[in-house]
Amino acid sequence: MNITEHGLEDSSPFNADAPGPEELARRIGQLQREIGQLEEAVVSHAVIDQAIGVVISLGGLPPDQGFGVLRMVSQKTNIKLREVAEQIVGWPADKKLSEDIRQALEAALSQAGCA
Numbered sequence: 001m002n003i004t005e006h007g008l009e010d011s012s013p014f015n016a017d018a019p020g021p022e023e024l025a026r027r028i029g030q031l032q033r034e035i036g037q038l039e040e041a042v043v044s045h046a047v048i049d050q051a052i053g054v055v056i057s058l059g060g061l062p063p064d065q066g067f068g069v070l071r072m073v074s075q076k077t078n079i080k081l082r083e084v085a086e087q088i089v090g091w092p093a094d095k096k097l098s099e100d101i102r103q104a105l106e107a108a109l110s111q112a113g114c115a
Helices: 021-059 063-077 081-094 099-114
Strands: none
Touching: 021 063, 021 081, 021 099, 063 081, 063 099, 081 099
């Protein structure tokens, strides 16, 4: 490994320790997958936060209970949390909510209101 005067690794083509083109291509692919996963996580987080807002508004709950209600609906319906959140966020505009999510949401809100 060659270190420049600035303390950074020298990746010039004359550096015998520099990764080859195959290794660089593999690493680029890995980083692109990680970026995609992070982008998906950010979108997922935003949708879940929006659904929490709908749930706490609908149920008159404190914000800290909103996520618990969503999680309970997800568990009772065996539907991924993000999918539950997407349906709940779209519900006010679409006026549609699947029957299983609606029933689980009513039960979870009722239970949260008693807690």
